[in-house]
Amino acid sequence: MNSAMAGVIGFVGLDQLSLELAALLLRAGYKVQAFEVQNLLVNEFLKLGGIECSSLREAAKGVSALIVLISHKDQIHDVIFGHDGALEGLQKDAVIILYSTILPSHIRTLEKNLKENGLATSVVDTYVYKATSENLNGKVVVVSSGMPDAISKAYPILSAMSEKLYIFEGEIGVGSKIKLVTELLEGIHLIAAVEAISLGVKAGIHPWIIYDIISNAAGNSWVFKNFIPQLLSGNVKYHFLNSFIQKLGIVLDMAKLLTFPLPLLASAHQQLVLGSSLGTGDDNTPLGQVWDQVFGVNTTDAANAERYSPEELATQITSQSKAVRKVGFIGLGAMGFGMATHLVKSNFCVLGYDVYKPTLTRFESAGGLIRSSPADISKGNLRTL
Amino acid sequence: MNSAMAGVIGFVGLDQLSLELAALLLRAGYKVQAFEVQNLLVNEFLKLGGIECSSLREAAKGVSALIVLISHKDQIHDVIFGHDGALEGLQKDAVIILYSTILPSHIRTLEKNLKENGLATSVVDTYVYKATSENLNGKVVVVSSGMPDAISKAYPILSAMSEKLYIFEGEIGVGSKIKLVTELLEGIHLIAAVEAISLGVKAGIHPWIIYDIISNAAGNSWVFKNFIPQLLSGNVKYHFLNSFIQKLGIVLDMAKLLTFPLPLLASAHQQLVLGSSLGTGDDNTPLGQVWDQVFGVNTTDAANAERYSPEELATQITSQSKAVRKVGFIGLGAMGFGMATHLVKSNFCVLGYDVYKPTLTRFESAGGLIRSSPADISKGNLRTL
Numbered sequence: 001m002n003s004a005m006a007g008v009i010g011f012v013g014l015d016q017l018s019l020e021l022a023a024l025l026l027r028a029g030y031k032v033q034a035f036e037v038q039n040l041l042v043n044e045f046l047k048l049g050g051i052e053c054s055s056l057r058e059a060a061k062g063v064s065a066l067i068v069l070i071s072h073k074d075q076i077h078d079v080i081f082g083h084d085g086a087l088e089g090l091q092k093d094a095v096i097i098l099y100s101t102i103l104p105s106h107i108r109t110l111e112k113n114l115k116e117n118g119l120a121t122s123v124v125d126t127y128v129y130k131a132t133s134e135n136l137n138g139k140v141v142v143v144s145s146g147m148p149d150a151i152s153k154a155y156p157i158l159s160a161m162s163e164k165l166y167i168f169e170g171e172i173g174v175g176s177k178i179k180l181v182t183e184l185l186e187g188i189h190l191i192a193a194v195e196a197i198s199l200g201v202k203a204g205i206h207p208w209i210i211y212d213i214i215s216n217a218a219g220n221s222w223v224f225k226n227f228i229p230q231l232l233s234g235n236v237k238y239h240f241l242n243s244f245i246q247k248l249g250i251v252l253d254m255a256k257l258l259t260f261p262l263p264l265l266a267s268a269h270q271q272l273v274l275g276s277s278l279g280t281g282d283d284n285t286p287l288g289q290v291w292d293q294v295f296g297v298n299t300t301d302a303a304n305a306e307r308y309s310p311e312e313l314a315t316q317i318t319s320q321s322k323a324v325r326k327v328g329f330i331g332l333g334a335m336g337f338g339m340a341t342h343l344v345k346s347n348f349c350v351l352g353y354d355v356y357k358p359t360l361t362r363f364e365s366a367g368g369l370i371r372s373s374p375a376d377i378s379k380g381n382l383r384t385l
Numbered sequence: 386m387n388s389a390m391a392g393v394i395g396f397v398g399l400d401q402l403s404l405e406l407a408a409l410l411l412r413a414g415y416k417v418q419a420f421e422v423q424n425l426l427v428n429e430f431l432k433l434g435g436i437e438c439s440s441l442r443e444a445a446k447g448v449s450a451l452i453v454l455i456s457h458k459d460q461i462h463d464v465i466f467g468h469d470g471a472l473e474g475l476q477k478d479a480v481i482i483l484y485s486t487i488l489p490s491h492i493r494t495l496e497k498n499l500k501e502n503g504l505a506t507s508v509v510d511t512y513v514y515k516a517t518s519e520n521l522n523g524k525v526v527v528v529s530s531g532m533p534d535a536i537s538k539a540y541p542i543l544s545a546m547s548e549k550l551y552i553f554e555g556e557i558g559v560g561s562k563i564k565l566v567t568e569l570l571e572g573i574h575l576i577a578a579v580e581a582i583s584l585g586v587k588a589g590i591h592p593w594i595i596y597d598i599i600s601n602a603a604g605n606s607w608v609f610k611n612f613i614p615q616l617l618s619g620n621v622k623y624h625f626l627n628s629f630i631q632k633l634g635i636v637l638d639m640a641k642l643l644t645f646p647l648p649l650l651a652s653a654h655q656q657l658v659l660g661s662s663l664g665t666g667d668d669n670t671p672l673g674q675v676w677d678q679v680f681g682v683n684t685t686d687a688a689n690a691e692r693y694s695p696e697e698l699a700t701q702i703t704s705q706s707k708a709v710r711k712v713g714f715i716g717l718g719a720m721g722f723g724m725a726t727h728l729v730k731s732n733f734c735v736l737g738y739d740v741y742k743p744t745l746t747r748f749e750s751a752g753g754l755i756r757s758s759p760a761d762i763s764k765g766n767l768r769t770l
Contacts, residue, residue: 104588133601134519143598166598177588178598181581185604188577191649195573196566202645203489203562213528213551213563216518219570221606260587261680264576267652295646 006030009157010059011050012079012086013069014041017128018099020140021067021161023048028160035059056082060089065157067097071246073106081113090121095153097144098125101183101247103254104173111172122150124158125172127179131164132222139163145174180251184265187248189223191268197228198295207232207303231288232303238290239283241276248272340368391415394542395444396435397464397471398454399426402513403484405525406452406546408433413545420444441467445474450542452482456631458491466498475506480538482529483510486568486632488639489558496557507535509543510557512564516549517607524548530559565636569650572633574608576653582613583680592617592688616673617688623675624668626661633657725753 009025011018011034019041022032026049033051035058036042042052053059056079060066066086070076080086080096096114098107102125111123124146131139144151144158145168158165168174196219200210211232215225230236248269255262275290288300340350340363352360352368360370394410396403396419404426407417411434418436420443421427427437438444441464445451451471455461465471465481475481481499483492487510496508509531516524529536529543530553543550553559581604585595596617600610615621633654640647660675673685725735725748737745737753745755 127598129602131601132603132605136601141598141601166594171589174590177585177590178595181585181588181590181595182599182602182604184584185577185581185599185606185609188573188580188649189604189606192570192573192577195647195649196570199569199640199643199645199647200562200566202643203566203639204556205559205562205566209551210563210566213512213526214567214570216516216521216526217514217567218517218607218611219567219574220517221570221574221609222603224570224606226603254588255584258584258587260584262580262584263656264573264580264649264652267649271648 006160007064007157008033008062010034010053010061010063010066010086011036011045011069012056012059012066014038014045015069016041017130017140018067018069019044019048020130021099021128022050024140024161024163025157026050030157030160033059033063055084056086057084057089060086060094062089062091063094064091065095065097065154066090067099069099071100071102071250073102073109076100076102076106076110077113080110081117087117087119087121092119092121093153094121095150095157096121096123097154097157098123098176099128100176101179101250102176103250103257104176105257107173107176122147122153123172124150124154125175126158127175127182128162129182136164142166143175143178144168145176146172177254180254183247184251184262186223187244187251187272188264188268189221190227190244191271193221193224193228194231194271194291195295196224197231198291198297198299201297201299201302202295207299231291232299234286234288234300236287237283238279238285238287240287241272241279241290245269245272245276337363340366391545392449392542393418393447395419395438395446395448395451395471396421396430396454397441397444397451399423399430400454401426402515402525403452403454404429404433405515406484406513407435409525409546409548410542411435415542415545418444418448440469441471442469442474445471445479447474447476448479449476450480450482450539451475452484454484456485456487456635458487458494461485461487461491461495462498465495466502472502472504472506477504477506478538479506480535480542481506481508482539482542483508483561484513485561486564486635487561488635488642489561490642492558492561507532507538508557509535509539510560511543512560512567513547514567521549527551528560528563529553530561531557562639565639568632569636569647570606571608572629572636572657573649573653574606575612575629576656578606578609578613579616579656579676580680581609582616583676583682583684586682586684586687587680592684616676617684619671619673619685621672622668623664623670623672625672626657626664626675630654630657630661722748725751 006029008031011022011032014034014036022045025032031051033053034042034045035053035056036045046052068076068079070079078085107123107125114121114123124144127143129141131137131141140162141164142158142162143166144154146154148169151167151169158167196214197207197210201207211228214220227236248265251265252262252269275294278290278293279285286300292299337359340352350368351371352363353371364370391414393416396407396417399419399421407430410417416436418438419427419430420438420441421430431437453461453464455464463470492508492510499506499508509529512528514526516522516526525547526549527543527547528551529539531539533554536552536554543552581599582592582595586592596613599605612621633650636650637647637654660679663675663678664670671685677684722744725737735753736756737748738756749755
């Protein structure tokens with residue numbers, strides 16, 4: 001299919017996920033063009049084969065669909081209706097695909113404003129995400145909703161840019177509603193994960209060991225599994241809080257309009273605000289330090305500790321599992337050393353750490369592999385067990 | 386290995402998971418015996434090859450390890466030190482393996498009491514669970530801790546009754562601490578799941594569709610994925626709340642002893658108490674009805690609704706995935722019908738539901754498979770997508 005047949009798609013704003021949408025659309029034969037101010041994202045977009053536009057109007061010109069990634073309602077209004085805005089470039093029969101965290105009521109206002117301007121242009125709202133389940137792992141899922149005419153126009157594009165597609169026909173805002181419900185869960189799970197890890201550290205347990213055990217137990221969540229390693233290794237920064245607070249504020253706003261109580265989300269939101277209030281002024285402070293201040297613990301040091309109390313030995317044995325032949329030992333006390341060397345003799349690959357260096361030397365000469373910190377052991381297990 | 390060599394293991398109290406431990410121990414050549422009052426569990430235990438005991442003393446007699454499943458500290462004290470209690474039957478070198486939700490401080494008291502009674506008997510505490518991750522799915526994991534002599538005695542038994550084993554040597558209570566941290570997460574995730582589904586229903590979205598989308602997105606948790614279907618189908622009953630409230634109370638107690646704040650768990654705990662306060666006096670009331678009362682929605686009816694508003698059509702298309710050939714449509718409006726029949730022609734297996742019966746007849750004659758409710762479609766997809 002050549003691009004003239006498939007048509008042109010415009011992007012207003014880009015993020016990592018919209019780059020994937022662009023790649024899927026290009027593969028389906030669409031031409032894609034974008035207006036975005038961040039150079040890093042624009043460069044990736046150009047590498048894919050996209051075309052950079054110098055204005056909103058230009059990005060909207062000649063497209064059959066305009067994919068808008070802007071969350072603030074006033075900004076969306078300006079982007080579309082403002083001077084040199086998208087509407088000035090838009091064809092009368094184009095469809096606007098919203099890909100943002102935005103209140104359903106604001107989407108309906110936008111739809112109404114378009115109609116009042118005498119425009120046939122119709123709107124579809126979407127929730128776009130990467131699937132997390134075993135079967136669909138990493139595939140792009142699009143949940144979309146809109147009036148029948150809008151769905152009808154958007155369908156070929158939605159279909160091309162997704163690997164699994166849900167369509168709610170007959171009412172706009174359903175995509176956004178489901179996105180807001182998911183974000184409610186993400187927000188609560190984030191604060192729950194931080195509360196849990198901090199409690200564990202306060203109780204004297206190494207955070208990587210808590211992570212290793214719980215990410216495989218009934219206490220697990222997608223956020224726990226994916227966020228905690230980022231937090232413990234210092235990769236998440238303070239500024240992450242503010243975008244989260246904003247998103248959850250929109251969920252609370254939606255519930256308020258529905259006169260619906262969200263006591264647990266409200267509590268999680270307040271914890272995020274508390275975290276945010278403890279900022280040092282540096283947006284790039286590792287987020288773990290903020291939570292350490294909230295809870296009065298030192299998760300950061302515990303996660304990176306070279307030193308480990310021999311009284312808090314942790315050993316981990318894998319038995320009766322034919323598939324697993326790699327075992328980590330944290331602490332090589334009398335029992336631990338005996339078991340570890342026994343496993344070495346049984347042809348296991350055994351990683352060990354102990355604060356007492358001569359023990360490590362002895363362990364190495366018995367055939368064990370030594371590691372420089374408990375975190376290294378735990379991480380090793382995560383990859384292999 | 387014959388049972389005389391491997392030894393005898395006693396159980397005080399049984400549950401589904403301890404039946405699995407018993408099966409693993411039997412397979413390793415141990416003889417197992419139990420004292421339990423519930424006939425159903427005893428019968429399953431006997432079927433495995435276990436021996437029923439008529440008293441605590443008898444269950445403890447001749448064992449190398451006594452596995453105790455009792456959560457209340459006073460009960461544990463009575464079980465061990467009471468008249469005709471376990472201690473009267475216990476050999477001096479036996480080890481007690483605690484398999485309960487119990488405060489670390491109570492475990493230390495128990496250990497002290499045993500020592501003060503001049504007994505060599507030592508204690509190991511454990512957190513036992515079925516692994517939830519892809520690699521270890523369903524395997525029995527044991528997280529254990531205790532002083533070196535206790536670990537040394539318990540090691541062969543712990544090793545035989547687990548498929549993955551963690552040992553924390555040098556301090557008792559670590560197993561329980563990790564269990565309490567997991568339960569904190571489970572409790573919060575439970576209330577979060579209920580809050581999310583109720584908000585979605587209030588916003589007009591079918592609960593099975595919310596479940597289908599979110600259980601595959603970043604908002605997912607183990608509790609959401611496994612608990613919500615039970616809740617929506619009415620399988621979880623009111624009495625479930627009280628055991629949860631008790632367990633989370635122990636987590637809050639542990640945090641209090643550590644002077645550690647748990648604002649989010651405290652909020653979740655209060656919601657559980659609110660739910661509990663709305664009981665009708667019938668322990669077997671479906672739990673969903675309790676939450677419906679809390680949130681002023683009707684999730685129960687929505688989940689089972691035969692009728693579905695045609696204005697809230699939901700269609701689901703799977704595109705570009707070669708593996709998936711089964712698609713469900715809820716609502717067969719103008720667009721939905723066209724897409725559904727198009728997919729039928731492309732050799733997809735297409736399930737459809739619509740409130741308007743003539744549409745269904747038309748759909749069936751076009752080669753679609755009709756279903757009697759939206760829930761049937763969603764459930765069908767869960768199994769196949």
